[in-house]
Amino acid sequence: MKLSLEQLQEYNQSLFSSHQEEFGFLANQLSKEGNDVNGLVEKIKAFQIAVPSWALGAGGTRFGRFGIGGEPRDLEEKLEDIGLLKALTQKTDSVSLHIPWDIPSDYASIQSKAESLGISFDAMNSNTFQDYGQPHSYKLGSLGNAKKSVRDQAVAHNVEVIEIGKKLGSKGLTVWLADGSNFPGQASLRNSLHWTQESLSEIYQAMPEDWKLLVEYKPYEPNFYHTIIPDWGTSSLLCKSVGDRAKVLVDLGHHLPNTNIEQIVATLVYQDMLAGFHFNDSKYGDDDLTTGSIKPYQLFLIFCELISGSEDGAQAWESISWMIDASHNTKDPLEDLMQALEMISISFTKALLVNREKLTACQMEGDVVGAQECLQEAFQRDVRPLVKEARIQLGGAADPIGHYRKMDVRKKLIQERGAESRSTGL
Amino acid sequence: MKLSLEQLQEYNQSLFSSHQEEFGFLANQLSKEGNDVNGLVEKIKAFQIAVPSWALGAGGTRFGRFGIGGEPRDLEEKLEDIGLLKALTQKTDSVSLHIPWDIPSDYASIQSKAESLGISFDAMNSNTFQDYGQPHSYKLGSLGNAKKSVRDQAVAHNVEVIEIGKKLGSKGLTVWLADGSNFPGQASLRNSLHWTQESLSEIYQAMPEDWKLLVEYKPYEPNFYHTIIPDWGTSSLLCKSVGDRAKVLVDLGHHLPNTNIEQIVATLVYQDMLAGFHFNDSKYGDDDLTTGSIKPYQLFLIFCELISGSEDGAQAWESISWMIDASHNTKDPLEDLMQALEMISISFTKALLVNREKLTACQMEGDVVGAQECLQEAFQRDVRPLVKEARIQLGGAADPIGHYRKMDVRKKLIQERGAESRSTGL
Amino acid sequence: MKLSLEQLQEYNQSLFSSHQEEFGFLANQLSKEGNDVNGLVEKIKAFQIAVPSWALGAGGTRFGRFGIGGEPRDLEEKLEDIGLLKALTQKTDSVSLHIPWDIPSDYASIQSKAESLGISFDAMNSNTFQDYGQPHSYKLGSLGNAKKSVRDQAVAHNVEVIEIGKKLGSKGLTVWLADGSNFPGQASLRNSLHWTQESLSEIYQAMPEDWKLLVEYKPYEPNFYHTIIPDWGTSSLLCKSVGDRAKVLVDLGHHLPNTNIEQIVATLVYQDMLAGFHFNDSKYGDDDLTTGSIKPYQLFLIFCELISGSEDGAQAWESISWMIDASHNTKDPLEDLMQALEMISISFTKALLVNREKLTACQMEGDVVGAQECLQEAFQRDVRPLVKEARIQLGGAADPIGHYRKMDVRKKLIQERGAESRSTGL
């Protein structure tokens, strides 16, 4: 299913005058305060987020799953959905594939499809947390399994994923390891870490020189006593032991209660060790909710760290990978992704508005109250007209969800693909 | 598959002399300290725990499931597995059924099977958290759904479960409600509570007069923003509004981090409002690990509250329902259940050994150090010989897991039922 | 120290034209969307928050305290500080006293001082968590102490606090109970709850008929194993047992990790059982940070519940007490309080802007995405011009902190009261 550009422009037209008014007023205010409004809009336009192939269908929990209907049935349809998101939001231009779910049957056709939609291939994802017919079970772990045969199989799978990614033009491999144990004693904590280190090193060796390895951490689930890579410290330890192009991936839902995530981001940026992000939100654990829907201020503070780290030269903005990773149990996945892209844009834009010179002065002088005012000054601002302006300039929809609903997209997808179509994923 | 009693007695025989020595020494020590050893053994023998029908197969997480093989394929085979557990441990004599998974096709045959194995039917469980072909989806809730049609359907399902239970001789209905929301705004917090209250009241009205309603609470999962019954306070509020025979069910994994669960138990017992338990253990959330495997001291403290509450006349021991509710992702479910039954027995026995007179004196005098010593005096004791003695006296195995393995039970079950047999459950 | 009204108006004047422009644009937009802007401003003006007497000096932690200088040395100076806050913010018009810290030596003089500043006396606070020369120590508890003599003393203290409050025109008593235990076994969980119930009942009996009892809960600190009133459920249980005018006080920092506080608020409002609030913010525990500085979205969601509960007739807005309770370890307390009052105003105003009709429609239709959009539509709005307009209309400062700093208030207070003056408090 493809959007008609004419309808989109027509719809935009109807919203244009009120947008002009709001954008004009905001732009004027920001200019008076010394901001380069055009520069801001350009930064917003340039910031693009990858969408994972598994986020296009309904997710689920261990208690069940409720299908949404019209889910993409194969890789081509997944690309089409991302093409739709791109057309509406102009905020995503790449897809992150998951192997074995997304092995292309015809590389040339997939590549040409992607090209026609303006979509490139972000980091590849391997899967050693499920059994899908491979000789050895991953029930008790993969890269850190006590049995060498299982570890070898898991390494080989990752190498295969790299090969697939090379053909598609991807430049990175994301390793999320579910390995761990459910009970004290089940695994040797030291040995399983050691084996993981060895396995990751082998995978790293198999990577092309222009690739990076993104090593994810997560404190628990699906294992509930210990996870081999539970925190950024362990991920960082492993990365440093395997090579320069191994860096730490931060998934916002992978932390213990009360963790200061923006500080972890700052500490990684400080070391030029941040591989990238999996955006989502959570109240309890790895809830995989729409990013910004629960803790919008946290998302803003994370962007403050990223922007200041980049501006200060600690870690280059371009070296960081951006991806959404959420699970849509009760929402239409495409609408959810549009909400996520909007919240990311809003948070990023607000963080751009922080008066960093003033903030630094407050920090140096110990003006705690002033520093808080500085952040609130940016956070309280309604920046949606800026975000909308950037989107319109790129040819996107003034109101992506509104247009998506007006066009009855989900209904059409269900007609095309069926009410029971089920996308691969969790 | 049935155990040969002769083999069991033979195996027991081989372990008997060392048991005699250990039990004799412990009994002698306990007697010197003024304990009635026979009385203790009788109490241990009398304490029986129900097993849920869904705990007999491998569990799973949203990331996948690893089958164990030989899982019971129907209700009859589930009863057989519990019969096996009973023969080995003499610690369980009832099953808790889950509808629609366990609707008997032939009531008479199921009842006669249960009778022949000495198994009765504990509280029934309804399911309004999944879709299994019913007209209205439970995706956005059941008893607290915004739509009356869905609420009515969910109430009717519960009434049907009561009808099934009546035929089997059950005396209770456990309601675990997954209802809630994933995002702020999705549900009206007040209205959804109100609707739940109304629905529970209807279900209560449909219950026979000698039944009780066990209302479970859980803070999150599968909903990750709000759950309608998140804590004991809400469960208690609802119970009090529907009637005297509605009480609060405590599942050990259904609490926020750092909750003092034994205090909740004490507060419920104080009000004669404790319906019963779902035993399991957890380190992070509703991990559903083997009870006592992570926090054995907590389990001991809970039994201290239950015993003191019963001895002081706050709530009668007999009025409380006892059930295991765990998920076996990496263990043989039958072995896991045997470990759970053993840990429950050990904790219960240690709690029986607390010198409550001395403890109360310390509490009244403000002797904080002395009170801790009192509890440690009981907790540090190795009570396994007492537990074993009780089991042997009832005809169980001296070493249940040892005998189960010696008899190659799982291998035989796989031969009978197949390596791919899959039990209903989570 | 008193502010000169002329200086204030002069300063306001200098900010007026830009405020006019911003307010005008916002008012116009809101009107177009169907809002009654004047009505909104009136609601903001009417919403007043009490300040506790102990929040006017520097707070501290168990690791030390860093004085701020110029702290109020007695009750009169405390009233003066609150008068200052009132003049600047027009958002507070009452003080909450803490006994024994704030026993007036001359009631008439205190009352006339308060009257002249336009300050009334909000709920009184008793102190049975510290020793200050009373015969029996509160080391092991007060209202729930195992010794009757201590309980009697604690009850008598509360009765005395009521007497003091009666003379000042207060209409409520807030009981925060630190009672609990540090170790398993130290206290009988059931008995200590029972004694607390008895003690509260005696206090309730001593209260005038037009007073209310505000019963606070807190999961831990200063006791670290169990706290007698750890959660809203226990507080509610106690309140219901003592009488209709006993209700539950919510302090935002008194919850276990990940608690959904807005749901607790909704559940209390549903029962007309919410006594009031202690506003602050926290990332870890009872951090007592400036409200809204860590989780502004949570504060907004709480106000959404309060407003909808009031509009739906569940609990009347006027029946709820509003108070700040924070500890200022690194900020000037007066500046901190101004930031808190501003964040409360902003959150309240945003919650007023929620299109509740549309939200309810989304909830009834199961439009999860739409419901989230509804809330974000209000939350993303920059409502500061509305808040400022209300303040200016009441005669307050356009920019309270700016004016406070321009006037060098803290410097003058230090000159008056000394750099080492120390206010009573924590």
Added chain:
Amino acid sequence: MKLSLEQLQEYNQSLFSSHQEEFGFLANQLSKEGNDVNGLVEKIKAFQIAVPSWALGAGGTRFGRFGIGGEPRDLEEKLEDIGLLKALTQKTDSVSLHIPWDIPSDYASIQSKAESLGISFDAMNSNTFQDYGQPHSYKLGSLGNAKKSVRDQAVAHNVEVIEIGKKLGSKGLTVWLADGSNFPGQASLRNSLHWTQESLSEIYQAMPEDWKLLVEYKPYEPNFYHTIIPDWGTSSLLCKSVGDRAKVLVDLGHHLPNTNIEQIVATLVYQDMLAGFHFNDSKYGDDDLTTGSIKPYQLFLIFCELISGSEDGAQAWESISWMIDASHNTKDPLEDLMQALEMISISFTKALLVNREKLTACQMEGDVVGAQECLQEAFQRDVRPLVKEARIQLGGAADPIGHYRKMDVRKKLIQERGAESRSTGL
């Protein structure tokens, strides 16, 4: 106050025959299972724990402090208290001093006192979290303060502490840094980390070559938004950047909810990066409760990691520092320390009993149930007779707390030092 050795032996005599019986039975059982009982007793005897000088008086919380009476008034009396603990328990032989609280006025006299009591000087502790008359305030940080003058002062203080320690024969410096911030924006997360790294490097340079630097981490308190060294990862990062003899100190109470602490220990041991321990226990945060009083199984699992790490050659047992760090708010500090030393001994002994060969076999074969049984086999054992035997062999009391109470030690200390004597500490 000194214990009479004769009275101690007399008291021991009265408990001897029952001890003999219990120890004999246990030793016989353990021998039959292949254990070297004498070897076990020797290991228990050799394991000694340092006591911090600040743990000898009553602790407190920000809500107040309740003195115990008879607290040591100066360093000499502190040494005497530790001498008493040593005589009774034979489980401690060193003290950890805190500067500026414990600066000796006469080094020779302190050293001779310590020698006569058989007490040596463990790691020194600096204090840059409080103001005690130094020129620059630590209110906004010390080693990571934005102002260089404050950082220089804090470095100089640490260098002074090293100088004092050198004179006393200490071989280590423990740095616990309270530095952090209470509000987003208050501090630059990256810069404050960088400054801390620089300051620690300077301190490291000032350390003698046979000293080690123990760098503590803590997620929050007294700062409640960010702490510069919040986790083992940051501590490890800093240590690695300053030199080989800088290692990570683990305080059991310094973790976010649900942290798997034994895994952190294993990860540090894996890298030979564990400096040592601060033993205590906690249910909520840095509760500083008696170690083993809340989570005894966790303490056992930690010792399992330490013993296996040492036996496997990952990190030498001798390279690790052992210290108690608790706060005694409701207990007699000396009794509390005796309970802590006993719980450490019990946990250590149980961990020694784990059949590691069998456990490793279970781990390699994926026998999850068997591995749990292995640990429970050791944990359920009542090892108190072994611990008592070791203590008696060294000349300690059979029942330390019993003897302490029989001798009325606290009463005598109050007579000597007064009921209001107050020890330095928190």
